[in-house]
Structures are given as C-alpha cells and as structure tokens.
Amino acid sequence: MWGPFKALIGATLLAATAGSALAQDDAAAPAGFRDYLAQVRARASAQGITPQTLDATLPTLTPNPRVVELDRAQPGNPASPTFSPFAPYRARHVDAARIGRGQRVFRAQRDRLRRIERETGVPEEIAVAIWGHETDYGGYTGSFDLLRSLATLAYDGRRRALFEGELIAALRMIDRGVPRDRLKGSWAGATGNPQFLPSAYLRLGRDGDGDGQVDIWTSDADTLASIANYLREAGWRAGQPWGVAVSVPAGFDRGRVANRLNSPRCPRVFQRHSGWRTMAEWRAAGLLPQAGSWPADDVLATLIEPDGEGATAYLITGNYRVILDYNCSNFYALSVGLLADAVAR
Secondary structure (H helix, E strand, C coil), X not given: CCHHHHHHHHHHCCCCCCCCHHHCCCCHHHHHHHHHHHHHHHHHHHCXXXXXXXXXXXXXXXXXXXXXXXXXXXXXXXXXXXCCCCHHHHHHHCCHHHHHHHHHHHHHCHHHHHHHHHHHCCCHHHHXXXXXXXXXCCCCCCCEEHHHHHHHHHHHCCCHHXXXXXXXXXXXXXXXXXXXXXXXXXXXXXECCCCECHHHHHHHCCCCCCCCXXXXXXXXXXXXXXXXXXXXXXXXXXXXXXXXXXXXXXXCCHHHXXXXXXXXXXXXXXXXXXXXXXXXHHHXXXXXXXXXXXXXXXXXXXXXXXXXXXXCEEEECHHHHHHHHHCCCHHHHHHHHHHHHHHHC
C-alpha cells in the first residue's frame, strides 16, 4: 500500500529528526501548529486556493501524534549487504485469495480494461495487480484524516517541503469538488484505491466511466484508468512484458554481467540488478524461461535473483522499472508482475 508515496519519498527516509517541531512539549505544540498553519494559509492563498476552502479546513486541524509515531518508525536505509528472501513475501502477497479476487475483478471489468489498455498501452492485468497490491482491490484504503495527517507531517518538519506541498494539493482537491469527508487514507497521505498522494491525483487521476468526475474511492473504472495513466506517464512500453522467470545454469559467471553503475534513486533496490543485456544474449548465456514465451531477442533486460543462487531468477525489463516508480521495492514489483500473470491466466 501507499505505492506512489513510497516512490516519492524513498530517498528522504534518512532525514534527521533533531529539531522536529513535534518533539517540543505538548503545551507549546498547539500554538506553534496554529502559527504554522497561518503560514500555510498565506502560501496556499498565493497559489490560488479559495478563502472558502481555507476557512472551512485549516481551523479544524490539530496535530496527530500517532502519525508522527508511525513516521518515526519507518525503516532507514542501512548499509548492510544482507537481504531477506523473496519467497515468504511472495507467499503473502501473491496468494490464492488475492489471485481469486483479482480474477473476478479482471472478468467483471474486462470491457473497460480492454479500452484502458488500448488508450495507455498498459496491460489490463498490470492495472488490476497494482490495485490488488495497494488496497486489496479496495478492501482497505485507510482511515486517517488526510488533511490532518499531512498538516502534522509538514509541521513536524523532517520533510516539510514534501508534505506541505501535498497539504496544499489536498486543499486544491476540495476546491475542485472532492468532498472533505472523502479525504481519508494512509497515515502518510495516500488516498483512494490506487493510494495516490494528492499531487498524483491532481496530475494523473482519470475519469474512466465518463461521468465527468475522477473518483478513485468508489469507481472501479476511475481507479483502473488512473493507475494505467500513472504507469503510462512513468514510461510504460506497450507490448513489452515486465519480465520472465528463468533458470540460471550451474557455473554461470555472474561477475561478467555485474552492474557497474550506481543509481542515485533507491540504490539498494537497483544494486540487486545485473547489467543490461538483450534477451538473445541472456539465452546465449544459457538462461532458460521456466514457463511461457521468451520475449523478443532485442528486448533489454537485467537479471535479479531475489532468493539467491539456485532459486528462481527473473529477467526484468524496462517496464519492471516503471512498476518500481510506483513503489521502489523489488519485492513489490516482482509481486505485482507475478500477480498480474496469475490474474490473466
């Protein structure tokens, strides 16, 4: 859950907590919070947020200590080279129940999904799998008051620029007609079936059923159209798979295909990938698909072995990297791809 949120803030998790506004004593915090919201009001007004929205929302907000606790509990980015195995995560997230629910959604929404794929190039099953991964097809979308959470995180100060921008984006959503009571979601400000941050909703949300609204909370069509639009804008290449499960031959020289580049984004995620090779080169090196068809010879892919040598490996394409844009986690992206494959069977 909270995929786009994680993609957006993954690089900021190591921000220092010293000097946080909410680390002050409880008596000082409310006055400081009110002063801060007065500054937000001025900046929001300068960006075109209406006085009516500002009057109806900002005076009602108070800090939420639970949000700060959850934010502080987020993992950092230790330098340890050890990694957890993928198999237990896969068992939890690509289980029979989630596959079955996804197949029912897939069948029920097939006409809409075909149209969305034609318009965006994003496969029907990928959009369904993202939805299933984020909120279990709408089963749980979060109950935190979005404005209160975002105001709390902005006031806390560790990532003020990020969360203040999202707070103002949420106010803009209200200006555009989204009901105030609909703005609920994760503690970190992600909302709706796709778990979009407010800025992502404003930029990428799409009306999938033609009613003139973008309803990612109760409309399946809008949810799926918005997810597909997110992936298209992130660079999805139509007609190319996300990846393929492969067997690596004994004695394979991994040093010859090692990645020599350092990624500025999510480095621990990308350091698990090999260098790029064409599918023809991987096949010539002895790698064999475990099932299904082999992608075209000229498709570029990298190798990832999430459970170590001797276990199932994956050749992953540029579209896998697009899934990482939604949530920069190898386990997440692999599970989305595998869930999509299972849903479409």
